[in-house]
Amino acid sequence: MITAKINTLKAHLALNVKDVWQSLEFYKKMLGIEPSKVRPGYAKFDVQNPPLNLTLNQTVFEGSGALSHLGIQVSSTEDVLAMREKWNEQGLFTRDEMDTSCCYAVQDKTWVNDPDGNEWEVFVVKEDNLPESTGNADAASCCVPAPVGIGSSTPPAACN
Numbered sequence: 001m002i003t004a005k006i007n008t009l010k011a012h013l014a015l016n017v018k019d020v021w022q023s024l025e026f027y028k029k030m031l032g033i034e035p036s037k038v039r040p041g042y043a044k045f046d047v048q049n050p051p052l053n054l055t056l057n058q059t060v061f062e063g064s065g066a067l068s069h070l071g072i073q074v075s076s077t078e079d080v081l082a083m084r085e086k087w088n089e090q091g092l093f094t095r096d097e098m099d100t101s102c103c104y105a106v107q108d109k110t111w112v113n114d115p116d117g118n119e120w121e122v123f124v125v126k127e128d129n130l131p132e133s134t135g136n137a138d139a140a141s142c143c144v145p146a147p148v149g150i151g152s153s154t155p156p157a158a159c160n
């Protein structure tokens with residue numbers, strides 16, 4: 001058995017999008033960087049922090065895909081609030097969930113969604129590995145706000 005060390009550079013995430021140009025504008029604002037490559041029906045972002053190779057691939061599809069949501073874990077509530085402010089300054093609408101029970105943990109988070117309805121969260125775990133007996137039937141599943149379009153002021157779904 002070979003036990004060579006693998007030097008991982010970064011995670012890669014390829015998203016199917018309906019309109020690469022519309023998604024390109026959203027991700028430029030969300031990530032705060034320009035794409036490293038743009039071709040017809042394709043764009044790539046080489047994100048340094050957190051290390052991520054994000055590609056957008058234009059394709060035809062109905063509704064939203066099987067993807068639940070995407071997230072970036074940060075180290076503090078202050079970081080969550082700073083990201084929220086950064087996104088708001090870019091004209092992106094955010095939705096907050098503070099002190100929410102999710103995935104057997106207490107978290108603070110803020111959300112945005114891209115033009116195709118993909119939900120992104122920035123979150124901090126404040127208390128982890130909560131017992132099943134918290135009285136919260138949804139504690140195992142991460143609470144995803146009801147999808148809303150960019151610019152919508154629809155409130156997030158309740159998360160108890």
